Amino acid sequence: MPTKSPRTNITHTPQVQHALDVARTHWPREKRESALILNLLEAGAKAIEDSDEFAAERRVARLREVAGKHTGLYEPGYLDGVREGWPE
Template sequence: MPTTKQRLQVTETDAVKHALEVAARRWPEVTSRSALLAALAEMAAERLEGDEERRREERRELVEKYAGGFHYPPGYLEELRRDWPE
């Protein structure tokens, strides 16, 4: 089928074959291995995006938990910056 989109070629390694078999059980109505591979890619992207959001939320919670928790003596920053080049 003609397309202007980039095509990808994937070698069916043992791991890819296994993934396709699992996908075929999940989506028995999908008979094309290419369509199964595309469905797996879409599902993986959703999962990865969810993982990214969870990690961002965990970092946000840690920042909020420890915000303002560190106290430095008066003049600390000025002392630290004394050795910095102008």
């Protein structure tokens, strides 16, 4: 099918064949190997995204993006003034 998207060829190494065999048991109605590979890619990406390590990396990256954006929002001593109003 014509497309402007890049294409990737994959050799059926033992690892790839094993992954396809596993995919066939998980998606038994899917007959096309290309569809099985797409399903594997989507499932793998989701598993990585859902992993704790990846989630932590995303949180740290987001914190770095927003760090310092509100510097100067409050005048010096503001927090001390707020704390003075709190009972101990």
